[in-house]
Amino acid sequence: MPSNKRSNRRENFMMQSSHRKWGKLASLGAVAVLSFSVLAACGDKADSGNDTAKVEDSKVLATYDGGNVTEDQFNKELNVMKFLQPTYASMMDSADIKNYMLDQQIAYNYLEGKATDEEKKKGADMATEQLDQMKAQVDQEQLNTMLKEQNITEADLTTYMTQVMTAVQYMSNQVKDEEVQKEYDANKESYITADVRHILINFTDAEGKKRTEAQTLKLAKEAKARVDGGEDFAKVAKELSEDPGSASNGGLYEGAAVSQWVDAFKKAALEQKIGVVGDPVKTEYGYHVIKVEKRTDTLTDEVKDSVRRTLASNKLNAFMEKDLKGITKSKEEFKDPVTPPAAEGTTPEGTDGAAPEGTTPPAAEGTAPGAVEGTDGAVTEGADQGAATDGAATDESGAAGTSTDAGTETKTDGK
Template sequence: MMQSSHKKWGKLASLGAVAVLSFSVLAACGDKADNDTAKTDDSKVLATYDGGTVTEDQFNTELNVMKFLQPTYASLMDSAEIKNYMLDQQIAYNYLEGKATDEEKKKGADMATEQIDQLKAQVDQEQLDTMLTSQNITEQDLTTYMTQVMTAVQYMSDQVTDEEVQKEYDANKEAYITADVRHILINFTDAEGSKRTDAETLKLAKEAKARVDKGEDFAKVAEELSEDPGSASNGGLYADAAVSQWVEAFKKAAMEQEVGVVGDPVKTEYGYHVIKVEKRNDTLTDEVKESVRRNLASTKLNDFMEKELKGITKSKEEFKDEEAPAAGDPNGAPAEGTDGTSIEGTDGAATEGADQGAPADQGAATDGSGDAGTTTDTKTDGK
């Protein structure tokens, strides 16, 4: 079933775009100064809202920037559903940027620069030139878009009160707890693929713990024995990880086990874990406050898109997908004997695929964290 397009594509096309700059285009960009002067825009007006307009040139530039930021979903962005959302998005960003104070605009510009600098640190000039050109945009277009996004983020962040931050943290504290955790995983299946019994697996885990208890370095024992490919080479360490991502038993140990003490083996569906919590952040620090504030700002932006945008929009063009001609006739007439019946299963295929392909919420752990027993859908080799 399709989700609300505002909710689904809000992840792809609004605040999620900020993270995408750091992750989706890493192998595709670099650094180039844009010396283009401002161009006169006399293109068609697609929308009017309280305080301004969105032109066809502006909209197409935004669409191309999003294709650059989200290459995996570029083909889906030509659908009417996504174009209509993107036009709503541009109205919202334009409007919120106009509401922002000079200080909020400065912070937005600084955050955009930081995002783009992170990208430039990982790619080269030639790649950037190629990717920007392929989407018919310039670095200035990218900078302008990111500045507008981050200004909207900053504006919404400033609408979040300290009382709202505290209330959100108290209600969802577990979601904000992070920890540095080392573990040694002994799988229920050995390296050759043979099954181990529960007793055999527990015995090996206790032997690993005994070595650490006798004074051996936890990291070295983990490198030697742990069967978690996501952390073994790193001494079993998951640093500054969100504990909420892990399966229940592992999460409970990360939240409750005494810091610095190696606990008894913990059983999960993957095997037995020997766990040492090296650090745990379970208080409302300034850093956590900022994380909570960003999450609430994202919620406020989504609420604005769904509840207030219509009220500020005076007129807006609606995009519609072209209907494909009936089989057998390029002019649209049904083929003889078909009675104009559509082919079963083709209706909505593109949008269903888009729904299934929508990215996960920002902040979900990647980078092999499933090997510690995360609550992810894809499980490999018992990790």
């Protein structure tokens, strides 16, 4: 079960079309948290010099109402995204992804141009905050190396993030209060958060030996008895809990989205009385002794912000799908190189006509660019719809498991 402190949340937007799926790569709000999900090995301060070629010397790839996108600007965007999402870097040279990224750059340029001075200032502040949090987690030398590998500077990163955060703020301001209330009423459970402590007794011990259900339940009841007897829950959790995601933190998951957890754990988080240690709860991981310390199930200002970001993302998706074509005047189309067909009746020497080992056959028509079997092509998955990600904080495996927005469970060891 992921640790979901507010500063480490990823946006989780339900994107269904190919644009929406690839929108998770750098979509509204998701980019706000890319710094947490991808830079587990970067650093504090980087060279702020910018050797980008002059815009006037660069080929124009697209024109739109109010401006254009140059080749230099587009390549810089592509390199920034490769830096932020190294796992997906190899996919970003495909024509499908480049075409989407160019559409995305047109959208960000256009929306930045529509933003007010106040929205631009807030966008810049948001970008600075995100980047500062990113740099606080990483090593200077590694950051410089990674930036250099993608031929970008910290200034390029700041420029891109500021533009995206300005679009975030612009779209957020298009969301009406009544829309926030309607979304919350329709999906209330998705926005409920809780501070939960738990002690997990696994069905397998530390040496990998299987426990019977009776043995597991007995150990869980013994842990509960110690807490009921007056021992500090956090102390007992640190000593006994077998959940690697929370044991060292006294069993605590703070401000976590209840909707992400497996059903039995989620039910306890939603229904147990605050401050009361419940009877052991069985999940596929073992038995949990649970104490709900806090539950937020009302439309607080913080929840309103979370709902507003979700709706803002939806508005960006709608803009990309419905309005972008209308503002685009011209746009270069990228195409993948064509491999000449083999001579009729022949196959490459040493093969039987099957795809080479380790390769992946082309996706079926209608699938999202870059979609991987078992995924929806998105960059991040399984976080609450609340505050940033989202798209990206580093998840810690924990004991309750998570549920994706498709209703399936993402199960992790030790949960």
